[in-house]
Amino acid sequence: MTSLSAYTDDFASFITASPSSYHAAAEAARRLDDAGFERREETDDWTAGTSAGRHYVVRDGAIVAWVQPAGATPTTPFRILGSHTDSPGFKLKPKPTTGSYGWLQAGVEVYGGPLANSWLDRELELAGRLVSTDGVQHLVRTGPFLRIPQLAVHLDRTVNEALSLDRQRHLNPVFGVGDLRQADLVGHLAALAGVAGEDVAGYDILTADTNPPARFGLHHELFAAGRMDNLSSVHAGLLALIQGPENHETITVLAAFDHEELGSQSRSGASGPMLDDILSRIGDDLGATMSERKRAYADSWCVSADAGHAVHPNYPERHDPANLPLAGRGPLLKINGNQRYATDAAGAALWARCSAAAGVPYQEFVSNNTVPCGSTIGPLTATRLGIRTVDVGVPLLSMHSARELAHVNDPFSLSAAIGAFFAGA
Known part of the structure; x- marks a missing residue:
């Protein structure tokens, strides 16, 4: 999309349609079908x-899509955009209908590393999948349904000095009042999905903020929404793959994994076999020998796109003093000397070419030495497949909050640079 406003509106629509990793994969599949x-x-x-041609595979809450030119050979390299569909929050436990003192509550466990205080006093929904006894998956979402109420300041006069939230006692949301014996949370979800409650054999249900994405600020340059870590990268890569011209020299791939927030160790995570399975099958269909497949991988690139940190104006000391990426100044090139990000000098040169070809700026990010560095799917993909990898992403404030903050220019620029990457820059 050449219009910043159109891109931002479409990004907001994608987020709204994607309250869980399963919904994100389904929405990406719907858009791919339409394309x-x-x-x-x-x-x-x-x-x-x-x-x-143009194909995709869905595995649980992950999706891999690719465009293969008609002239592809066993040694045709891949250009891969890696991202992830999941975000931190809270996941519904077994026997989830709980409560006391007249309140009905949902039993949840912490998923990933949410900024827990940001989830308080918000209207949340439950979203994800139910699996019936016949093995069929049913997507479900409740809309505004539950809330984690904070203790009033009158009952804790120290709350503004030191908020401490016990994960077991303080983070169970309320969803109603009444007799616990007559409440059935799973039955309610089943009814929404058109399934009999007794037919639900399992579920993967998580919380999501229901406040819609919003553009605001002096010049409407700010954008707030849930799950931008990492739907900002999934959406950017998806549009670049769909709208980009076919590159006859490479096979272009979008890989949106699940479970990154948990360490990626699952069948649909970046540490699992999904991407290798699909690339291997593409190679098999091209008649590639093991040697030819290794040659293709050696000439391939992966851009690992995951959200990063813009300088926080209230906490500038938490950032490296010489590398201070600002909101609206372009995507981040993420660098770490201990390979928590996979970027090296060759990857930095690739990203410089892609950004120049797209006509967008980029910024370098490196952690303050006293602040531990997170990681991404980049080092995992590089380790598993031996494919050269570079880490990039949209700069955010409030990462892992129920509602994160970005500048509208940065997701738009990320998609443009990914488009140049797919085009062979």
């Missing part, structure tokens, strides 16, 4: 010669 991509099932036989 003429063909869904592939992993259980099907992908016969030789039929992989040319």
